[in-house]
Amino acid sequence: MKDKVEIGLMGLGVVGVGVENALREKVEDFAKQVGAPLVVKRILVRDPSKKRACQVQPHLLTTNPQHIFDDPGIDIVVEVIGGESPAYDYIKEALSRGKHVVTANKEVIAKHGFELLSLAAEHNVALLYEASAGGGIPLISPLRHDLLANKVSAIHAIINGTTNYILTKMALEDVDFTAALREAQELGYAEADPASDVEGIDAAYKLAILAALAFQTQVLPGDVYHEGISRLAARDFCYAKELGYTVKLLAIAKREDNTFQVRVHPTFIPDDLLLAKVNGVFNAVQIDGDLTGRILFYGQGAGALPTSSAILADVVRLAQNMSQGSSPMPRVQMDQTMAAKPISEIETRYYLRMTVADRPGVLAQITRVLGELLISISSVIQKEVDERAQSAEIVIMTHPARERAMQQAVSEMGKLEAVREISNLVRVED
């Protein structure tokens, strides 16, 4: 039994400060839960002179990561630097030196999790990453432990708060994408360069992490098809509402025999789904298990405090094991041999909006293209007519169709003389 558990903290940004503050303010709680105090021994920073919202003793700060790796007293390294480099190298080094690692780094875990987990096992230490997806919502631990008896068939997740904030604004307040994004930036919900959020890259990292655990197989960010929300227009939200759907940026993972599909894209989901009611910066992850049926976890997916909650849960878990002299956590199983299915092979329903010439026979031409590709139509709306431009807007909802066929249909319809514009193609989940 150790008389204290010493921590090396790498990074003292917003999340790092949150972790440091909580460890200091809750020192007695944690000591009671662990059976020994948790002590931050060293903190890696880039600039020790920078002003920070915490009361760190200056002698703890270092700019040299070796001060953490070389310290035999440090049992747990908490990495909250973010980004791939140098965090990836630091995590690798810490594990190799026999230190447990707790990280919030979605990019490193999504890209290198498989390798790093093997490295951790090799050195008989643990790599925990609850904070890498879903912020303060317990997700990794439920998938690793609580849902272990289940075969997970599907995950549907709103896993990026920035885009959900923008989509909520667009849906409820009828503002356009640019205005909603600007507001999100002003409120600090979106970054100056919003590409990673808006293009679905952030969500793709998180989905890769969750799908790997759910399907117990390696899932790489490159396996995840992703498409952003910037093409969505106010009229898409109007049609969605009329049809009984809500528009969300969904991260979807599905298991199918020996393959899986992973994709992030704007999605029409039925209004009466609980997921459709998840608004603003909140995240929610819906999981279908063969025993549990459908379950859903909801909460704040980002922010210093929620992320600290996840990091500290991992730290306390490790420290409890350590202070009781037990062996490391059960290994993460990721040895199923499943292949990712390319997006062209998936089957789903589609919403298609287009502008066409307002004259007889146009709808027949369009439906012929769809019919020849075996895409069957579930409903058609044609109502917006622009008399001056002599054009009309057509919205088609399809039955389930193959993505490859749908893309070919879009391409062929685009060549029809009567089709002025294919305005949007959005996938539908029921």
Next chain:
Amino acid sequence: MKDKVEIGLMGLGVVGVGVENALREKVEDFAKQVGAPLVVKRILVRDPSKKRACQVQPHLLTTNPQHIFDDPGIDIVVEVIGGESPAYDYIKEALSRGKHVVTANKEVIAKHGFELLSLAAEHNVALLYEASAGGGIPLISPLRHDLLANKVSAIHAIINGTTNYILTKMALEDVDFTAALREAQELGYAEADPASDVEGIDAAYKLAILAALAFQTQVLPGDVYHEGISRLAARDFCYAKELGYTVKLLAIAKREDNTFQVRVHPTFIPDDLLLAKVNGVFNAVQIDGDLTGRILFYGQGAGALPTSSAILADVVRLAQNMSQGSSPMPRVQMDQTMAAKPISEIETRYYLRMTVADRPGVLAQITRVLGELLISISSVIQKEVDERAQSAEIVIMTHPARERAMQQAVSEMGKLEAVREISNLVRVED
């Protein structure tokens, strides 16, 4: 490292059959996750000749619990008998004999959890009870592990599927309580004697279990105030809707300095709360943590498969620890000294519906009673007038008031000559 983990199953009802089936059907999955096969060695039943929906080998069945206690090979006892007696004695005996226990028994855990957890610690074994609250929704484990860094300030839970089914019917299909209950019984969602569900007793057990973990203190079923749903009338649902609320049987736990309040009763909650969208037999538990902020867990709170999922998660967790030769789980901390606050001392908002004589000055009399007890009114609706009976219906929403004062007000208003009936008093949570 053990070459197999042997299980003694006590009870082979609906849940027991679910557990046995899953263990058999998923034997290879579990063996891989644990590192050793999980084997059901003995099954305690009352009647070995009874037909059951599983393929148990008859020689595993026994009617003598000692066959399980006395078997040194059995590491884990799974108790799915239900009810207080004899399950409580069996769990105690199993722990005393140095066996880990996994149970789905809310009544035993709510009433005796504190004692049983101490007994488990004394004998260096674990008592796990994920299935005792919320069925397949991970709740116990998140509270024990994932949310450990948080100070939980409140739990608001829909934790009884039967009553949520009935309330959903009443709200959406405008049927009355008796008809909704009958339908729930026909569908197997409610028992022939529905008292435990309908009166909030089942929810009170589960709330005691969750609150004890959230506040890390002992909470007994007797601490939980409970009130059933049978007094709710169709008109209460109409007024709720008009006022922007949904009616739910809520299990509420709140921390206040050194006291806590725990109560189960019909509650008006704002329509826009995610909890208000939880319909049918589904459960949801909303937890407010100081770091996470608000999170919510949603899923099926009952049924053989969801309950099996929770039981098996506990079994696999123990078996993993065992097969890796590590020490038992971290102890559950319940040593805060907090007292339960009696219901008379709580402060909340109220919805009050009454029938009064339709003549001038009556509202003044009523508001005088409320005013004298320092209960301030937030809104009044008076619209239903029965001309023949010369009576009117008044609905009052109050600002936060003390329960004791409110009960006194109800009693005094009931004595007013002009008040024909106090039809309902429902607490409001915002």
